[in-house]
Amino acid sequence: MIKKILRFLWKVALCFFVVSTFFVVLFKFVPVPFTPLMGIRALEQKADGQEMTCSHDWVPLEEISPNLQKAVIASEDATFLTHYGFDFNAMSKAMESNEKGKKLRGGSTISQQTAKNVFLWQGRSYLRKGLEAYFTVLIELIWGKERIMEVYLNSIEMGTGVYGVEAASKHWYGKSAKDVSKREAAGIAAILPNPRKFKASNSSSYTERRKTRIMRHMRYVKLEY
Incomplete structure (x- = not known):
């Protein structure tokens, strides 16, 4: 048996x-045509009696402004180009902060976020985190950094019903992702912690401060894939 x-x-x-x-x-x-989160958000909208919306325009990395690439690295994962999928130092700091009862913070890298967005569901269970680690290793080995960045920028939620930087750039600034300025790129990156709450344009003072901080850090990002 x-x-x-x-x-x-x-x-x-x-x-x-x-x-x-x-x-x-x-x-x-x-191109990744659809993610689990898009389906979840659509069901949430339907349950709330809202019109189901999903704006998602895939564009290759060469048609995405370097400003956007630098902005998300500066905002989300400063060591993206040098780590192998995991930033153990950031994870350790996040655990310390959470154990002290401070505001919850995550230590997920861009690679981990990409693995979660494309292949998994949202949540904090041990099963999902284990699968996230598994898929993170796979995409690091098979995709490489440039493809991970391309998929990340085309898949991440950047507003209510808005996914990917092309849709986000049009939604927030009325222009293509290849044409956004440094300040505009920082604005999109600044709302990533909660893109359904924060606004990239006509932003709150908190978001404006985040934009300024991200722009300052962007100066040190070298796009050496």
């Missing part, structure tokens, strides 16, 4: 590995 259970679990694990690897390899070359 135990051998049958172990054999079954082995088959399930092997099947999961094959299927997950297939999709990671596929999305190395094919």
Whole structure:
């Protein structure tokens, strides 16, 4: 009986590995058309009696302003270009802050956020975090930094029903992602902690301060993929 259970679990694990690897390899070359979060937000809108909206325009990395790439690195993951998927120093600081009862903060890298956005659901369970680590390793090995950045910038939530920097740039500034200024890029990056609450334009004083801080840090980001 135990051998049958172990054999079954082995088959399930092997099947999961094959299927997950297939999709990671596929999305190395094919744009990600839809993410779990988009579906969740659509269901939330429907449950609230709202019109379901989803603005998502995929563009290649060469059509995304370097300002946007630098802004999200400066805001979300300063060591993105040098780590291997995980920033253990940031994770340690986040744990210390959370244990002291301070405002919850995360230590997720851009790679981890990309893995979560594309392949998983939202939440803080051990299962999801374990799968997030698994997919983070896979995309670091198979995609590389440039593709991770491209998928991240095209998939992340950047407003109510707004996903990806092309849709965000049009929504907040009425222009394409390739044309945004440093200040505008910092504005989009500044709302990432809570894009459904904060505004990239006509922003609060808190968001304006974040923009200024992000712009200051952008000067030190070198896009050496």
